[in-house]
Amino acid sequence: MQVKKMPQEYIKARPIINKLEQAGFEAYFVGGSVRDILLHQKIHDVDIATSAFPAEVKAIFPKTIDIGIEHGTVLVLSEGEQYEITTFRTESTYQDFRRPDDVQFVRSLEEDLKRRDFTINALALNKKGTVIDLFNGLTDLQNKILRAVGDPHERFHEDALRMMRGLRFVSQLGFELEPTTFEAIKENHNLLEKISVERITIEFVKLLLGEFRNLGLEMLLASQCYQYCPGLAGYLKELEKFAELKGPRIKEETQAWVLLLDTLQISPKQVRSFLKAWKCSNERIRTVQAVLSGLQERKEGFFQPKTLYDLGLKQALLVEELLPYYQKTSQLERVEKKYEALPIKNLSQLAINGNDLLQFFQQKPGSWIKSSLEACEKKVLERQLPNQKQDLLSYTQTLLSKS
Ligand code: ATP
Ligand code: MG
Helix, strand or coil, rough: CCCCCHHHHHHHHHHHHHHHHHHHCEEEECCCCHHHHHCCCCCCCCCECCCCCEEEEEHCCCEEEEEEEHCCEEEEEEECCCEEEEECCCEEEECCCHHHEEEECCCHHHHCCCHEHHHHHEEEEEECCEEECCCCCHHHHHHEEEEEEEEEHHHHCCCCCCHHHHHHHHHHEEEEECCCHCCCCCCCHHHHCCCHHHHHHHHHHHHCCCCCCHHHHHHHHCCHHHCCHHHHHHHHHHHHHCCCCCCCCCCCCHHHHHHHHHCCCCHHHHHHHHHCCCCCCHHHHHHHHHHHHHHHHHHHCCCCHHHHHHHHHHHHHHHHHCCCHHCCCCCHHHHHHHHHHHCCCCCHHHCHHHHHHHHHHHHCCCHHHHHHHHHHHHHHHHCCCCCHHHHHHHHHHHHHHHH
């Protein structure tokens, strides 16, 4: 088969392939981008596979970075772009279900394609646009089928992560797992125990963000793989509900976690440990907590000024975008307007600060400063007081005289 219209990214990368060929090596476009071009989807990274060994690649191109030289990958910088160039390789004897014991560089494209996970990911494309299809990946692509390359049991034993990858491709592409591939996932799901949480999380998040999320989740449950995902084992019923959640593709990772946590009814106190188990960053955890709590308020009515202020516009919009999952309409413009209308956007915009209080009241620093500022902040946000120094100082005076 011939790709008639090569994408711009490939045309730009052609000189790279030319140079490798001129030096006497083979070079092809491989991996996800070939699949995505054939599916007429946008491509993100251009991966090139070559018969040249890493040292040979480095000798050909003036600007390179070693990013994974032990796996055969060299980053080539050219015309403002970067290309991952990986030497054809085989991965022999996986004894711990996760990492190849030994990566061997080879000169044969076929050997390289054989080690790839699914037939639709094992296609190569030469610079002229001819597809090299050694495992009937094109037919599977056409029939929307995810099929392991070779014996699925062996392939999942070599690297159990492939099972999670399979499930996330179901979610991203809406493809069906070919029956023996699916059965092999079901049978070997417990091998996921050996896989690092970080690798599982990457695939799980991609699954949650897929266009065919419900199908991907259904397969995650049917294959039992969910049992080896952090914190999900005891939640079959809730996860079934989550797999039926109606609504558009989830746009963003924080939103995905929020919808999951809300459907699983994880209590606010448990959110942190739940997300820690997935190795989420502290920043992600804080955002998820804020958006989740904003969502609880927004489900009941519109945002209070203080909530909008605490969330900030960006997070408030993340909350607002979740309403369709609760059969409500997002009112993004209304949120923006309300936010813009807030009398202050942060504490530094308050007409008084800690120093003003210290000077005015001539008291020792202490917790009274923080509580006074917060009380003023609240009054200003609720428009019960103007954001004026004199008004706020008199208000603080009445507060302090009461305490
Ligand atoms: P994406 O569009 O998300 O980048 P991708 O298919 O390109 O999807 P990558 O992780 O970028 O996925 O991997 C590039 C290629 O490397 C895959 O298409 C596949 O051929 C191969 N590959 C990646 N991970 C594995 C794996 N665990 N086992 C076998 N082959 C793999
Ligand atoms: Mg890729």
